[in-house]
Amino acid sequence: MDIKTLVLALALGNLSLCAALFFYEQERRRAGLAPASSTWGMAKQCQAVAWALLYLRGTLPDFLTIPIANGVLFAGFALDASALWEQAGRRVWRRYLLPALGAACGVFTGAWLLELPPADRIAIGSLVIGLFSIAGAAALGRGWSAGTLLRRYLVLSSLLLALAVMARGLLTLLMPEGWGWVSPAIVQGVGIGALYLMMINSAFAWLLLGREQQLAELARLEVVDALTDVPNRRGFYQTLTPWIALARRPGMPTALIILNLDHFKRVNDSYGHPVGDQVLKAMVDVCKKQLRDSDLMGRLGGAEFAIQLPRTSQEDALMVAERIRNAVAALPVKAGKAVINMTASLGVTTIRADDTTISLFKRADEALQAAKQAGRNRVAEAQAGTLPA
Numbered sequence: 001m002d003i004k005t006l007v008l009a010l011a012l013g014n015l016s017l018c019a020a021l022f023f024y025e026q027e028r029r030r031a032g033l034a035p036a037s038s039t040w041g042m043a044k045q046c047q048a049v050a051w052a053l054l055y056l057r058g059t060l061p062d063f064l065t066i067p068i069a070n071g072v073l074f075a076g077f078a079l080d081a082s083a084l085w086e087q088a089g090r091r092v093w094r095r096y097l098l099p100a101l102g103a104a105c106g107v108f109t110g111a112w113l114l115e116l117p118p119a120d121r122i123a124i125g126s127l128v129i130g131l132f133s134i135a136g137a138a139a140l141g142r143g144w145s146a147g148t149l150l151r152r153y154l155v156l157s158s159l160l161l162a163l164a165v166m167a168r169g170l171l172t173l174l175m176p177e178g179w180g181w182v183s184p185a186i187v188q189g190v191g192i193g194a195l196y197l198m199m200i201n202s203a204f205a206w207l208l209l210g211r212e213q214q215l216a217e218l219a220r221l222e223v224v225d226a227l228t229d230v231p232n233r234r235g236f237y238q239t240l241t242p243w244i245a246l247a248r249r250p251g252m253p254t255a256l257i258i259l260n261l262d263h264f265k266r267v268n269d270s271y272g273h274p275v276g277d278q279v280l281k282a283m284v285d286v287c288k289k290q291l292r293d294s295d296l297m298g299r300l301g302g303a304e305f306a307i308q309l310p311r312t313s314q315e316d317a318l319m320v321a322e323r324i325r326n327a328v329a330a331l332p333v334k335a336g337k338a339v340i341n342m343t344a345s346l347g348v349t350t351i352r353a354d355d356t357t358i359s360l361f362k363r364a365d366e367a368l369q370a371a372k373q374a375g376r377n378r379v380a381e382a383q384a385g386t387l388p389a
């Protein structure tokens with residue numbers, strides 16, 4: 001394939017990615033979801049326009065097909081790197097990549113205005129694209145040790161392609177006549193071929209990493225409550241299991257508190273479900289402030305929460321429960337214009353040697369019901385039974 005055809009393939013390839021992204025975003029909008037990645041979309045648009053301009057070299061005026069086309073191409077690669085940094089949760093690109101893009105465009109345009117030989121411009125362009133790609137690979141490589149094989153492959157292949165592009169620029173500058181059988185045409189072909197593979201790599205990275213993120217989020221939501229961001233019933237049971245096993249050993253008491261907000265239904269009925277949600281979130285924050293780092297709060301469902309307190313006796317757990325009850329009653333929740341006073345009822349017990357999850361929660365729940373029946377806004381402890389062996 002000659003170079004001109006490869007450049008056309010790059011323009012059409014990026015255009016096709018833009019079209020695919022457009023239809024994907026339409027579907028998301030129709031489903032009421034936020035846009036997936038506008039930065040990545042802008043990167044592909046810039047690259048499609050830039051390659052189209054480069055393809056039209058000789059047909060359009062030089063200022064369009066040399067400084068403008070390359071500037072837009074650099075922007076495309078800077079935005080590619082930015083999208084990866086955004087995906088990594090760091091929006092530093094504004095601080096580093098945009099000034100770098102400005103400098104790159106300035107140097108390239110300067111070289112064109114000074115009428116430096118094309119080899120100098122190729123070297124500058126290749127270095128700029130290579131460095132932006134390395135910046136993107138650095139974002140992908142964050143958390144390498146915990147990263148998936150897919151992520152590691154993408155890091156290594158991106159680095160390799162970036163090096164190939166940069167090598168092309170340097171060889172064009174330093175060995176314009178080629179070296180042995182490595183003719184200038186081969187060097188150029190390898191450089192443009194690497195750019196083509198970069199386009200494919202970037203599309204797969206976006207697609208597969210997005211899917212990987214979605215799967216990780218689904219796995220997280222199996223054990224975490226989406227509203228309050230604390231473990232849900234399943235997640236809470238999972239973390240409690242080792243403590244049930246440990247409670248069979250002497251001197252290792254673990255306490256369990258079950259908390260239920262009083263008359264929470266009235267909040268929903270009077271102020272609406274969204275305000276009810278806000279109250280639930282605020283309550284979790286209030287309770288967490290009363291806990292140690294080793295304690296864990298989970299949401300069992302509705303307005304019912306559980307708290308595990310490792311290495312805590314029943315007496316100490318009763319004190320903690322009382323502290324939580326006070327804190328909930330003392331802090332009205334502000335939701336919009338409403339100020340809502342809440343109270344909570346709490347049941348307290350400790351894990352016993354012969355406990356299963358069912359017997360433990362049954363006992364804690366009986367204590368909670370006793371607190372509700374005694375008038376709410378109070379703490380009740382489970383009836384004494386067998387002590388840990």
Ligand SMILES: Nc1nc2c(ncn2[C@@H]2O[C@H](COP(=O)(O)OP(=O)(O)OP(=O)(O)O)[C@@H](O)[C@H]2O)c(=O)[nH]1
Binds near residue numbers: 265266268272276
């Ligand atoms: N806003 C909101 N409400 C929820 C959610 N999940 C469950 N609920 C509501 O929480 C309420 C739970 O009420 P209950 O705990 O059964 O009873 P209560 O009104 O709090 O009264 P007592 O427990 O008897 O003091 C129900 O009205 C549910 O519809 C949620 O995620 N958000």
